[in-house]
Amino acid sequence: MQIRSRPRSLIRIATLQAWGPRATSLFFAVAALILFTMSFASPNNMRSLRTTAADIFAPVLAVVNYPIEQAASYVRAVTGIAELQRENTRLMQENARLREWYHAALQLKSDNESLQKLLKVQIEPQHTFITARIIADSDTAFVRSVLVMAGSDQGVDAAQAVLGGEGLLGRIVETGKRSSHVLLVTDMNARVPVFVGAGNMRAMLAGNNTDRPELIHLPPQAQVKAGDRVVTSGHGGLYPHGLPVGEVAAASDGALNVRLYADIDRTTYVRIVKRTDDPNLRIAPVAAPEAD
DSSP states (O other): OOOOOOOHHHHHHHHHHHHHHHHHHHHHHHHHHHHHHHHHHOHHHHHHHHHHHHHHHHHHHHHHHHHHHHHHHHHHHHHHHHHHHHHHHHHHHHHHHHHHHHHHHHHHHHHHHHHHHHTTSOOOTTOEEEEEEEEEEOOSSSOOEEEESOOGGGTOOTTOEEEOSSSEEEEEEEEOSSOEEEEETTSTTOEEEEEETTTTEEEEEEOOSSSSOEEESOOTTOOOOTTOEEEEOOGGGSSOTTOEEEEEEEOTTSOEEEEESOOGGGOOEEEEEEOOOOTTOOOOOOOOOOOO
16 A cells, blocks of 8 residues: 655645744844844934834834724714704704793793782772683683682682782672683673762663773763762672772763773783672561461
């Protein structure tokens, strides 16, 4: 049996592959040792050599370093944009909160002004009142009414007078447990007994579904002029006496209209006047039948 020998060329190639990495490492190690020895033997010459090498390789290093610097600059820019976006988001959220607080402050200011206006209307001391907020209105061509946030749970009853910031607005016509309907004096079904002028002439204020109700049932030859004050007379017991209503304003057709003190469009809170029992109106006790 014959054993074939490997070709010499393959042996050389295998030898070079085995010694290639080692030879490279050995070369750099010997070069480093030579340079190290020369730096001790002749420092000045090595300094000059290092300077020359630095001058030669500086442009190469600059070219190689340029993409790295650009990448680093891009990363810094992206990081800065992200920081700006986060800061912008934070400022927008803070601005939204400040806007909410601003609108809340405006609402509180409006509510405060509305409540202060209610204090201008003085009612008789025997009457008490309930303060309520208007939550809806039914201002149409046929109905003039509003819904207030107070009902029987708060002591509201039907037929109680309702005041705005400057004067009479209407009366309660329907009550629920927590809300009530107010029929405005401008409604065509509203009738309010009033006194007109300094002479306290009796008349009836009749709603006509406009902002200026009409004075009717005045005495014959009544001397009424524009600017005369109109207040409730209290006749019939539906409205308390002396509540301010408005001033007489002459209309173009000769009718006498009333410019109301209370402006429903600018009213947020109202006062519901609680009626007191008249001590002169008492039900007589029923006598017990006599025994036979």
